[in-house]
Amino acid sequence: MNGTSVIDVGRPAVRRRTLSRSLRGGLKGGEYTWAVAFVVPYIAVFLTFVAYPVVYGLWMGSEASLYRELFADPIYQTTVVNTILYLALGVNVKMFLALLLSGFFMRPGWWMKALLLIFVLPWAVPQISTFISIHWMLNGEWGFLNNVIYTLFHVEGPSWLNDRWSALGAVIVSHIWKWTPFWTLILLAGRMAIPLEISDSAKVDGATGMRGFVHITFPLLANLYLICTLLSTIFLLGDFNAVNFVSGGGPANQGHVLATLGIRNAFDIAQPRLGVAAVMSALPLVIPLVIVLMRKLRTSEVQI
Amino acid sequence: MSTIAADARLATRASSRAHSSERLRRYLRNLGTVVLSAVIVVWTLVPLYNMVLISLEPEGDVFTDHIWPRVPSVESFWGVLTQSHWYLEHFWRQFANSLYIGVMVTFFALLFGTLTSFAIGRMRIRHGWLVTNAALLTYVIPASFLAIPFYRIMQNYGLANNPWSVIAALVAFATPYAIFVFQEYGRSIPIEVDESARIDGASPPQIYLRIYLPLMAPALVAVGTYALLLAWNEYLVSVPAPVLEGEHDGAGGARAVPQQRPVAVELHDGDRDHLRGTAGRDLLRVPPAHDRRLDDGRGQGLTPPPGAPRRALG
Numbered sequence: 001m002n003g004t005s006v007i008d009v010g011r012p013a014v015r016r017r018t019l020s021r022s023l024r025g026g027l028k029g030g031e032y033t034w035a036v037a038f039v040v041p042y043i044a045v046f047l048t049f050v051a052y053p054v055v056y057g058l059w060m061g062s063e064a065s066l067y068r069e070l071f072a073d074p075i076y077q078t079t080v081v082n083t084i085l086y087l088a089l090g091v092n093v094k095m096f097l098a099l100l101l102s103g104f105f106m107r108p109g110w111w112m113k114a115l116l117l118i119f120v121l122p123w124a125v126p127q128i129s130t131f132i133s134i135h136w137m138l139n140g141e142w143g144f145l146n147n148v149i150y151t152l153f154h155v156e157g158p159s160w161l162n163d164r165w166s167a168l169g170a171v172i173v174s175h176i177w178k179w180t181p182f183w184t185l186i187l188l189a190g191r192m193a194i195p196l197e198i199s200d201s202a203k204v205d206g207a208t209g210m211r212g213f214v215h216i217t218f219p220l221l222a223n224l225y226l227i228c229t230l231l232s233t234i235f236l237l238g239d240f241n242a243v244n245f246v247s248g249g250g251p252a253n254q255g256h257v258l259a260t261l262g263i264r265n266a267f268d269i270a271q272p273r274l275g276v277a278a279v280m281s282a283l284p285l286v287i288p289l290v291i292v293l294m295r296k297l298r299t300s301e302v303q304i
Numbered sequence: 305m306s307t308i309a310a311d312a313r314l315a316t317r318a319s320s321r322a323h324s325s326e327r328l329r330r331y332l333r334n335l336g337t338v339v340l341s342a343v344i345v346v347w348t349l350v351p352l353y354n355m356v357l358i359s360l361e362p363e364g365d366v367f368t369d370h371i372w373p374r375v376p377s378v379e380s381f382w383g384v385l386t387q388s389h390w391y392l393e394h395f396w397r398q399f400a401n402s403l404y405i406g407v408m409v410t411f412f413a414l415l416f417g418t419l420t421s422f423a424i425g426r427m428r429i430r431h432g433w434l435v436t437n438a439a440l441l442t443y444v445i446p447a448s449f450l451a452i453p454f455y456r457i458m459q460n461y462g463l464a465n466n467p468w469s470v471i472a473a474l475v476a477f478a479t480p481y482a483i484f485v486f487q488e489y490g491r492s493i494p495i496e497v498d499e500s501a502r503i504d505g506a507s508p509p510q511i512y513l514r515i516y517l518p519l520m521a522p523a524l525v526a527v528g529t530y531a532l533l534l535a536w537n538e539y540l541v542s543v544p545a546p547v548l549e550g551e552h553d554g555a556g557g558a559r560a561v562p563q564q565r566p567v568a569v570e571l572h573d574g575d576r577d578h579l580r581g582t583a584g585r586d587l588l589r590v591p592p593a594h595d596r597r598l599d600d601g602r603g604q605g606l607t608p609p610p611g612a613p614r615r616a617l618g
Contacts, residue, residue, distance in 0.1 A: 031427065034508035038423035039435060042416040042479055046435075048461075049476035050442050050450070057453035104340065115341050118348055125352065126537045133355040144354045147371045177351065238446025240540050259448035263540070266452045279449045290444045 061276035070277050079256040082168055083237075083282070086175075086257050091232050094176045095183060099225065102187035103213070123181040131245035134174050135161070138246075164254040167247040171255065175242045183228055190224040191217065223296065230293045237282055258282050402536055405467055409474040409535035410528050416475065417482025417527065418520065422512050424483075425490045426498055436487065439480035451540045473541045478531040489523040490516075 070076050105116050122130065137144040140159025149157040161167045194217065202208075202216045218225075240259045243249060249256040249264060256264065258278055266275025362377035383389045387396060420439075424432030454473055455464075463469035497519070501511050517524070 031508055032429075035423040035427040035429040038419040038427070038508070038512070039429060039432075042420040042439070042483070043435065045416060045472070045476050045479065046439060046442070049454075049457075049472050050445075053450050053453040053457050054445060056457055057449060060453060060456075101344075107337070111337075111341070115344060119344055121348055121352065126533075128537060128539055129355065130351055133351045133358070136358065137351060137354045144350075144357065144371065151371055177347070234444055234446065238448045240448045240451070259446065262448055262452060266455075272452055272456065275452050276449075279446065279452065282446070286444075286446065293444065 057276050057280070060273050061280040063273070066273055066277040067281065070274060070281065075253050075256065076261065076278065078164075078254055079258060079261045079278070080281075082255060083257040085168060086172060086243075087233055087236055090172045090175045090236055091229060093172075094180050095225065095229050095232060097176065097180050098183035098187050098228075099221070101180070101184045102191055103217075105184065105188055106191055120181040120185065122178050123185075127178060127241050128245060130178070131174060131242060134170070134177075135246050135248075138170055161247055162251050164251060167251060167255045171243050171246045174246045175236070175239070178242065179232070183232065186228055187221065187224065190221050194220050227293065227296050230289055230296065234286060234289055234293070237286060401467065405470055405474070406532045406535040408467075408471045409478060410531040412471070412475045413478035413482050413531040414524055414528055416479045417486055418517060418524070419512070420479070421483050421486035421490060422516050425487045426495065426511075426516060427508065436483060439483050442477065442480045447540060454541055470538070470541055471535075474531075474535050474538055478527075478534050481530065482527045485527050486520060486523055489520060493519050 101119075105112055105119075138160040140146060140157070140162065143157075143160070145160070146157035149155060158166065160170055198220070199212065199216060202212055207215055238259055239257075240263060243255070243257050243260045244263075247255045249260045253264075258281065262275040262279035264275070265278055266272040357371075357373055359380050360373040360376040360378070362375055362379055384392055384395055387393050420435065423429045424436060454469075458464050458466075458469040458473075461469070463472070493516075497515060498511050501515055506514070
């Protein structure tokens with residue numbers, strides 16, 4: 001049905017079109033020009049503001065001496081450890097919570113819908129002001145969290161952001177707070193797409209509860225879950241806001257991740273090449289992820 | 305007869321036992337639901353509550369240890385709206401900048417998105433899939449990787465300290481999503497609509513304007529909202545370019561004058577006075593109290609406020 005209408009069938013135009021289709025995708029001369037004119041603005045934007053910056057960045061970070069300097073920097077070494085922890089915990093805890101919560105939100109009832117509405121708030125509100133709010137909340141002297149601890153237990157809480165590990169933990173928790181709702185919604189949509197017949201017949205065969213989840217639901221969700229995890233890893237690797245606004249890479253530069261270290265090197269200590277090098281040192285991780293992601297996306301298209 | 309009665313008695317007893325265990329299970333499950341719901345609500349709302357709490361503090365009352373606003377006050381909001389505090393003297397100007405950038409980004413993302421998706425999805429230009437895939441690649445490049453080259457390139461293009469550098473970068477980020485959504489949505493509109501218009505003599509621009517755009521209205525609204533929010537919240541590319549390489553004045557002196565900043569940048573790029581920033585966007589979010597002393601308190605010894613003092617430590 002695609003491409004031919006009832007009116008078109010049997011007209012001589014059809015033959016001419018099939019011939020020209022091989023040349024121009026079925027468009028006549030004037031139309032072809034129009035189509036090209038329609039695509040050109042975006043292609044121009046893509047080339048000038050995406051492709052060229054990428055190439056420029058690769059060029060900026062192409063000197064080997066930059067990496068020697070970078071790897072010798074103790075701040076870079078702690079940053080790599082932080083980034084690995086941030087990725088490993090941030091992505092996996094978040095995705096696992098999202099997987100569980102998406103099952104929870106599948107329950108019927110108005111209460112669940114109202115709860116879901118509240119639950120997606122962190123995702124819906126602008127990130128910068130909420131991250132700053134979390135930063136203030138964790139202030140050791142007058143932050144909300146320590147005020148609550150003091151009110152309940154009459155002890156002074158720690159200065160959360162003054163310790164490397166609790167500062168990094170705060171960043172990871174903030175990330176989980178901010179982004180779990182989004183991935184929960186995605187997985188919820190994935191669960192809803194599972195045909196009712198499958199889960200019904202599984203129930204008849206005795207696969208309920210945990211067994212239903214392990215043998216029916218999760219295998220059907222696995223591909224989506226993997227794609228989400230990969231995408232989330234890539235997003236997290238480029239994430240600047242959570243770290244910058246919650247801990248600011250602190251205390252004393254002990255809490256940076258590659259993204260914030262790159263920006264710090266580029267702008268705070270005015271060495272943009274070193275900044276690009278810091279961000280680019282993640283490429284050996286990013287490129288395989290992107291390749292796997294593309295393959296997974298293609299197979300999932302075929303399945304559908 | 306008696307056996308039947310006995311069977312029936314047994315059956316009722318068994319079923320009542322089953323009932324009570326079923327009731328217990330349901331009770332436990334409901335309890336679990338309630339507990340989990342409460343945890344989710346508290347977890348979700350605490351940072352948001354903190355924001356409201358701080359915004360309602362009267363000036364100078366931030367350091368006390370209460371966990372609810374004792375004397376709720378709207379002074380902070382009033383201070384923002386009237387630009388009465390020195391941090392906030394450019395608030396409305398910055399608000400206008402945000403609005404201008406947001407509207408422009410939305411307009412161009414929608415324009416380029418619809419044109420491209422029309423040519424690829426409806427006119428079926430050859431190799432169109434190549435454009436779609438390349439566009440989606442934009443999203444697998446870590447954002448911070450693009451940010452640094454951007455500053456340099458904007459200078460090469462002569463766009464440094466110009467809102468159009470931000471607009472261009474954000475259009476480049478927003479359009480791939482627009483193309484993707486428009487193409488997906490476009491599949492639900494029968495291609496025969498376009499073809500019959502073509503037979504009636506409509507040219508491609510006419511089909512685009514009179515048929516494609518009106519039918520795409522719901523998708524336009526959705527993507528437009530997305531683009532506007534993206535532009536409003538963007539921080540990384542909106543920080544006006546400092547001088548790269550060579551002398552750096554350390555204090556960000558090369559950055560744009562406050563009048564040219566959008567509020568999302570002002571929100572944070574106040575650096576030394578973090579507060580000015582957060583207050584700067586109160587129309588979307590809640591502003592904090594505008595107390596200068598807060599700045600001094602938030603450094604917390606070793607923890608630098610994100611921004612200026614990091615330079616000193618780095």
